[in-house]
Amino acid sequence: xxxxxxxxxxxxxxxxxxxxxxxxxVRVGTAGLIGEVVRLERGRAVVQVYEDxxxxxxxxxAAGMDAPLSVQLAPGLLGxxxxxxxxxLRRLEELAGPFVAAGREVFPLDRERxxxxxxxxxxxxxVAAGDLLGHVAEGxxxxxxxxxxxxxxxxxxxxxxxxxxxxxRMADGRDIFAIAPxxxxxxxxxxxxxxxxxxxxxxxxxxxxxxxxxxxxTAIFPGGFGTGKTILEQSIAKFADVDIVVYAGCGERGxxxxxxxxxxVTLADPWSGRPLMERTIVVVNTSNMPVAAREASxxxxxxxxxxxxxxxxxxxxxxxxxxxxxxxxxxxxSSLEEMPGEEGYPTYLSSRLAAFxxxxxxxxxxxxxxxxxxxxxxxxxxxxxxxxxxxxxCLRTAGVFFMLDTALAHRRHFPAxxxxxxxxxxxxxxxxxxxxxxxxxxxxxRRRCREILQREEALREVAEIxxxxxxxxxxxxxxxxxxxxxxxxxxQNAYMDDAFSAPDRTLARIAEIVAFHDRAGEQLKQGVLPDxxxxx
Amino acid sequence: xRLSEHRYRTISSIRGxxxxxxxxxxxxxxxxxxxxxxxxxxxxxxxxKIDGDTALIQVFGxxxxxxxxxxxxxxxxxxxxxxxxDVIGRVFNGSFIPIDGxxxxxxxxxxxxxxxxxxxxxxxxxEEFIETGLTxxxxxxxxxxxxxxxxxxSAGLPAKEMTAAIVRNARLAGGGAFVVVFVALGLPHHEYxxxxxxxxxxxxxxxxxxxxxxxxxxxxxxAPRFGLAVAEHLAFARGMDVLVVITDMTNYCDAxxxxxxxxEELPGRRGYPGYMYSxxxxxxxxxxxxxxxxxxxxMLPVVTMPEDDITHPIPDLTGYxxxxxxxxxxxxxxxxxxxxxxxxxxxxRLMQRGIGSGRTRQDHRRIADLxxxxxxxxxxxxxxxxxVGREGMMGSDRLMLDFADAFERELIHQGAARRxxxxxxxxxxxxxxxxxxxxx
Numbered sequence: 001x002x003x004x005x006x007x008x009x010x011x012x013x014x015x016x017x018x019x020x021x022x023x024x025x026v027r028v029g030t031a032g033l034i035g036e037v038v039r040l041e042r043g044r045a046v047v048q049v050y051e052d053x054x055x056x057x058x059x060x061x062a063a064g065m066d067a068p069l070s071v072q073l074a075p076g077l078l079g080x081x082x083x084x085x086x087x088x089l090r091r092l093e094e095l096a097g098p099f100v101a102a103g104r105e106v107f108p109l110d111r112e113r114x115x116x117x118x119x120x121x122x123x124x125x126x127v128a129a130g131d132l133l134g135h136v137a138e139g140x141x142x143x144x145x146x147x148x149x150x151x152x153x154x155x156x157x158x159x160x161x162x163x164x165x166x167x168x169r170m171a172d173g174r175d176i177f178a179i180a181p182x183x184x185x186x187x188x189x190x191x192x193x194x195x196x197x198x199x200x201x202x203x204x205x206x207x208x209x210x211x212x213x214x215x216x217x218t219a220i221f222p223g224g225f226g227t228g229k230t231i232l233e234q235s236i237a238k239f240a241d242v243d244i245v246v247y248a249g250c251g252e253r254g255x256x257x258x259x260x261x262x263x264x265v266t267l268a269d270p271w272s273g274r275p276l277m278e279r280t281i282v283v284v285n286t287s288n289m290p291v292a293a294r295e296a297s298x299x300x301x302x303x304x305x306x307x308x309x310x311x312x313x314x315x316x317x318x319x320x321x322x323x324x325x326x327x328x329x330x331x332x333x334s335s336l337e338e339m340p341g342e343e344g345y346p347t348y349l350s351s352r353l354a355a356f357x358x359x360x361x362x363x364x365x366x367x368x369x370x371x372x373x374x375x376x377x378x379x380x381x382x383x384x385x386x387x388x389x390x391x392x393x394c395l396r397t398a399g400v401f402f403m404l405d406t407a408l409a410h411r412r413h414f415p416a417x418x419x420x421x422x423x424x425x426x427x428x429x430x431x432x433x434x435x436x437x438x439x440x441x442x443x444x445x446r447r448r449c450r451e452i453l454q455r456e457e458a459l460r461e462v463a464e465i466x467x468x469x470x471x472x473x474x475x476x477x478x479x480x481x482x483x484x485x486x487x488x489x490x491x492q493n494a495y496m497d498d499a500f501s502a503p504d505r506t507l508a509r510i511a512e513i514v515a516f517h518d519r520a521g522e523q524l525k526q527g528v529l530p531d532x533x534x535x536x
Numbered sequence: 537x538r539l540s541e542h543r544y545r546t547i548s549s550i551r552g553x554x555x556x557x558x559x560x561x562x563x564x565x566x567x568x569x570x571x572x573x574x575x576x577x578x579x580x581x582x583x584x585k586i587d588g589d590t591a592l593i594q595v596f597g598x599x600x601x602x603x604x605x606x607x608x609x610x611x612x613x614x615x616x617x618x619x620x621x622d623v624i625g626r627v628f629n630g631s632f633i634p635i636d637g638x639x640x641x642x643x644x645x646x647x648x649x650x651x652x653x654x655x656x657x658x659x660x661x662x663e664e665f666i667e668t669g670l671t672x673x674x675x676x677x678x679x680x681x682x683x684x685x686x687x688x689x690s691a692g693l694p695a696k697e698m699t700a701a702i703v704r705n706a707r708l709a710g711g712g713a714f715v716v717v718f719v720a721l722g723l724p725h726h727e728y729x730x731x732x733x734x735x736x737x738x739x740x741x742x743x744x745x746x747x748x749x750x751x752x753x754x755x756x757x758x759a760p761r762f763g764l765a766v767a768e769h770l771a772f773a774r775g776m777d778v779l780v781v782i783t784d785m786t787n788y789c790d791a792x793x794x795x796x797x798x799x800e801e802l803p804g805r806r807g808y809p810g811y812m813y814s815x816x817x818x819x820x821x822x823x824x825x826x827x828x829x830x831x832x833x834x835m836l837p838v839v840t841m842p843e844d845d846i847t848h849p850i851p852d853l854t855g856y857x858x859x860x861x862x863x864x865x866x867x868x869x870x871x872x873x874x875x876x877x878x879x880x881x882x883x884x885r886l887m888q889r890g891i892g893s894g895r896t897r898q899d900h901r902r903i904a905d906l907x908x909x910x911x912x913x914x915x916x917x918x919x920x921x922x923x924v925g926r927e928g929m930m931g932s933d934r935l936m937l938d939f940a941d942a943f944e945r946e947l948i949h950q951g952a953a954r955r956x957x958x959x960x961x962x963x964x965x966x967x968x969x970x971x972x973x974x975x976x
Contacts, residue, residue: 007587009563054566055614058586089657098658098826224884226721254821258659285815288653331811334802344802344810380856383847410880411912467924495888
C-alpha cells in the first residue's frame, strides 16, 4: 500500500493510496512523518499528520502501515515521559538533542532491559482472557500479567526476560508476551461497569470536604488564565490517593512541564512514601508541539490509564487542558473543510468528549478484580467565559464541576474554587462514606460550614450598603468566622506543608472554626461585646 | 527532490497577499518563492497550501504592482534565518535586510526560522532572578531567566517607557547584562524613534528587527521568527542570556487575521483564526533554558489590549501561554503613577522559584504576600467607601484605605529611579510598618 502525496493543507495531507482503512497509520514524505487516515475517498485518502508538515512536497512517497495508532503496553511505562504518540522523550533527547526533530521513530519502551517474571499459574491451567498469569516486579510495583486470550497454558517461563521474549506459551502454540499494542481510540474491554462508591481523596480541603470526587468519577475545572488550573492539577497529581497517575500535559507550557518533572522526581508519594515518579506516567505535548499529536495525546494517555485499571489498580488521569485538545480537533476539522458548529468547533465535539469521559469508571475487570479510572480535567475557556462550547460540552457529562474564580485568584485565594457555583454529583455517597470512615460529624460540620458561607454572602451585600458597623453583633461574628473559613480552611498554599491535608485533619480544622463560632455566639448572648471576643 | 529553482508564469489569481499558481511541479509546504514583475518589482512569498499542481502562496512584502504576468521562482527551500554573532549591533527590517547602512554580514549557518520545539525533558526550570529595577515586578511579580512575561497595556499607557526602563535596567543575578533582541511590529515613527534611542543608549548589546507602521503587514509574521531564531542561536549556540522584546503583539495578531481572512478560513472570536493559540505558542514557547547549557531566552512581549479588555482574544490567548502577565492600569496612570502596574491582575507564575534566600531574600515571599493581602483589602474597601463614605467606616478599614493609597504612591510609583531588590523589599517593609493591619 504505497503511493504519493497529492496535496498538503496545514496538518492534513492527501495521498493517492487505495485500500486504506479509517484511522490506519500512514507514513508520508521522504521524512517519513506519521499520520492517521481521517477521510477516505475512492483512490485517495486524507491523512492527519502528527508532525510539522513544513518541508513536505507533493509527489513524495507515502505508505500505509496497515495498523491503527497504538500504544505499547508493558512493564516499564511507570516513570516514563512520552509525547502524544508515546515516543519516549528522554530517549529522544539522548538521540536527537534538546530540540524535538520531526520524523523520528523511537520505540516507547526499553527493549534491552531485563525483567523478572514470577508465574502465578501452572502449565496445564485453563484460563480465560484477563486471568492472572503472574507478576513482573517493576520497582515496588507488582505488575500483573494477564492472559491475552482464553485457552490452556502449555508453559510459563519464570525468571528473566526482555520485552521481545515470550513469557510462556498457550496450547494452541502461540507465545504469550508481556507486551501488547493497543489501538488508542478503542476503549479497553472489561466485564461490567460498577457505580462509583469510594471517594478519591485529593488532599485539597475544598475538594474533599465540599465537592468530593469519586474513584471512577469525572471532574472538570474550568478557569480563566491565572486562576491556578495547572497548580491545582499538579497538586492533585502529587497527593491523590490512587495507585497510578497518568498526567497529560495537553497543549500547555514547556517550562511548567520541566517544573513538574523536577518536582516529581524529588517528591514522595504521601501515601506510600515512594518517589512520586514511580507511580506516574507523563504524556506531554506542549503548545508548540504539533497540533495533530496533541489531539491524539489524550487517547494515548487514557489507553495507558485503562491498562493499569485492568490490573485492578485505582488510576487517575489528569489532563491539562482539555480545551487545547478541543482546539486541536477544531484545527484539524477546519483543514478538512468540515461544516463548523458553534465557534468553529466541529459538531462532533460534544459526542467525542462524552465518549472520552465514558472511558472513566469503576469496572470489574476481565480477570474479576475491581479497578477504577478517574479523570480530572482542566478547561481553559476563552476570556474566562463559561458559556463557550467546550466548557458546556464538559458540563453535560462531568460529575464534578469546580468553578475557578478569577476574582478569588486576584485576591490570591488559592485554590480559587468558587464555593457557590461548584458542585459534585457524587456528594451523597461520598459524604456518607466520610461519615462512616472519618467521623460521623463530617456531614453535620459540612452543613454548618456551607451555611456560614452562604449567610456571609447574603450579609456581604447588606454590609456593602450599611457598612460592617451597621450589622448586628451576631452577624458581625459570622462575617469574622466566614473570613476564617476562607483564609484558614478553604485556601491552601500549594508551596507549603499545608499543600496536602488528610481527611481527618481537614475535618479537625473546620470543626475547630465552627466550634469557635458556637462558643463566641454563646458569649455574645451573655453580653460580651464583639470586639472583646477572643480571636481563636 | 528538485535540485534547482523552478520558474512559472502561471498565476491564476491574486487575492490580497495570496497568490494561486497553477501547474506547479512538486511544490513543498513552506517553500520560499521569489516573485518578479515585468516592471521590475520583486517580492518574496511562502507556500501555504498545495492541492495537486496548484500552490497557494502567501506574499511577504509589497504586493502593489503585482500582476498575473509575474514570474514566480520556486526555490525548493523553506525559509531560513542567516545566523552569526555578527548580528549583534545591527538593525534589520522584517525581511532580515540590514537598514542601518552597513552591508549584510556573512552568515555562519542557516536555521529554519520556525525553530523546533524544545524537548520538555531537556528544559531547565527557570529560577534565576532577574532584577528589572522596578518594584512592581521585582518584589511582587518577579521575573526569572527563561520566562515569558508579557506587558498588557492599553492605548495611551506608557508601555514603551516601561519596556525601555526594563531594557535599560535589567540585570542578571550575577550582575551580567542581557543581549537584547528587539522586534518592532507595525511601529509608528515616534515609537520607533523612541526605541532606537533607548537601544543606542544601552550598555549591553542588541539586535533589532524593525517593521514600521507603513511597511508590509506580512513581514510582521516573519520578523518575530527571525528575531527568535537569532535569539536561540545567541543563547544556545553561543551561551548568551538573551532578552527578546516584541512590541506590539496586537499588530502581529492583526496581521495573522489578515492572512487568515484572505485564505477564507473560518473566523474564530473577533475574526481571529482558530489556530491563533497554537500560532502564538510557536513564538512564546521559544523562551526557556536548556539543561546543561549556558544561555537563556527570556521574552517580554508587549500586548496592547483593544478597548482595555483583558478578555479580548489577543491578551486572553497570550495569558494562557505566557507565565504570567504585567497589567497596566489607566487609573494608576491618571494618578501619575509610573510604572502604572496594577498588581492585582498581574502575576508571575515562576516567581516562587526565583525568590527566597540564595535568590533574592529569605523574607521576600512573606513581604509580597502581606503587601498583596493588604492592598487587595484596601482596594475592596474603596468600593465601600464610595457608598458609605469614609466617615462611615471603621478605623481599621480607614487604615487599609490609606495603605492602598500609599502603596500606589510610594511603592509602585518610582518614576525614573532604579531600585534594587533590597530597596524594593525594604520599601515594602517600611510601608507595612507604617500601616500595621490587625493581626490576621
